[in-house]
Amino acid sequence: MKIKIYKNLVYIASSITKSLEDNKICVIGLPTGNTPIFLYKNIVSSKTFLKSKTFFMLDCLYPQKPEDTYSYYSFIRKNLLDHIAFKKNNFHILNSDAKDPDTECRNYEMAIKSSGGIDLAILGIGQNGHIAFNEPGTPEDSVTHMVKLSDQTRIANGGLDNIPEYGLTMGIKTIMSARKIFLLAKGKNKAKAVYDAVKGPISSDCPASFLQKHPDCTFFLDADAASLL
Ligand code: GLP
Numbered sequence: 001m002k003i004k005i006y007k008n009l010v011y012i013a014s015s016i017t018k019s020l021e022d023n024k025i026c027v028i029g030l031p032t033g034n035t036p037i038f039l040y041k042n043i044v045s046s047k048t049f050l051k052s053k054t055f056f057m058l059d060c061l062y063p064q065k066p067e068d069t070y071s072y073y074s075f076i077r078k079n080l081l082d083h084i085a086f087k088k089n090n091f092h093i094l095n096s097d098a099k100d101p102d103t104e105c106r107n108y109e110m111a112i113k114s115s116g117g118i119d120l121a122i123l124g125i126g127q128n129g130h131i132a133f134n135e136p137g138t139p140e141d142s143v144t145h146m147v148k149l150s151d152q153t154r155i156a157n158g159g160l161d162n163i164p165e166y167g168l169t170m171g172i173k174t175i176m177s178a179r180k181i182f183l184l185a186k187g188k189n190k191a192k193a194v195y196d197a198v199k200g201p202i203s204s205d206c207p208a209s210f211l212q213k214h215p216d217c218t219f220f221l222d223a224d225a226a227s228l229l
Contacts, residue, residue, distance in 0.1 A: 001211055002218040005226045009186050012220055013042035020048060027054045029121035032072045035184050036124060040079040051085050054115050057093040058132035059169035064096040070158045071096055094168040105144040105168055121178035125185050126153055129193040129206035133169035136205050142171030172210050181217040185225040195228040
């Protein structure tokens with residue numbers, strides 16, 4: 001994996017945005033969270049042409065109405081979709097209101113495959129080393145599946161009162177199948193997770209550590225997130 005450290009991640013926003021325009025990047029995995037907001041702002045303000053791209057959100061909270069204030073659909077609408085031109089059929093998010101979550105996950109995995117697979121997955125990282133909603137303990141061969149969220153993750157996402165107990169998420173194998181991966185991390189509270197992901201043993205104790213095995217993965221870190229490296 002490549003490690004790139006910046007004083008502030010905003011400095012690289014436009015170069016990441018540019019890389020989305022690359023003709024070889026057709027299918028993009030998109031994260032939620034506070035970390036990527038600077039990137040979405042840059043994409044929107046630079047009027048990047050994304051009409052020919054296909055998007056797959058990495059995960060969603062479950063069960064939850066898509067229009068809930070805390071839903072990942074509301075997040076991506078507010079931060080990206082409401083401001084860009086895109087083809088509705090080319091935007092995918094797991095249905096947080098699905099009656100049968102297992103079928104929903106199977107269909108999502110199939111939709112990713114039939115789109116040709118993910119060219120670029122953009123990830124954040126949780127304080128416990130989770131990527132998407134793959135919490136510690138998630139096996140390396142996991143595909144899109146339902147997970148029980150840890151209290152820490154629910155609190156970080158908006159609090160135990162607002163956030164449901166489960167999530168639907170691309171698995172570790174789904175993410176590792178992406179041809180290129182960018183992981184973004186900022187802030188001191190991510191330093192330990194970043195250290196474990198980069199320097200720690202490859203283990204499901206820190207799901208992000210599996211990225212050490214990926215052939216084309218870059219970590220974009222601010223100085224605080226990189227402070228233990
Ligand atoms: C959630 C998302 C993850 C994201 C994480 C970090 O748990 N499911 O995909 O990486 O939050 O969020 P933040 O960037 O707000 O720290």
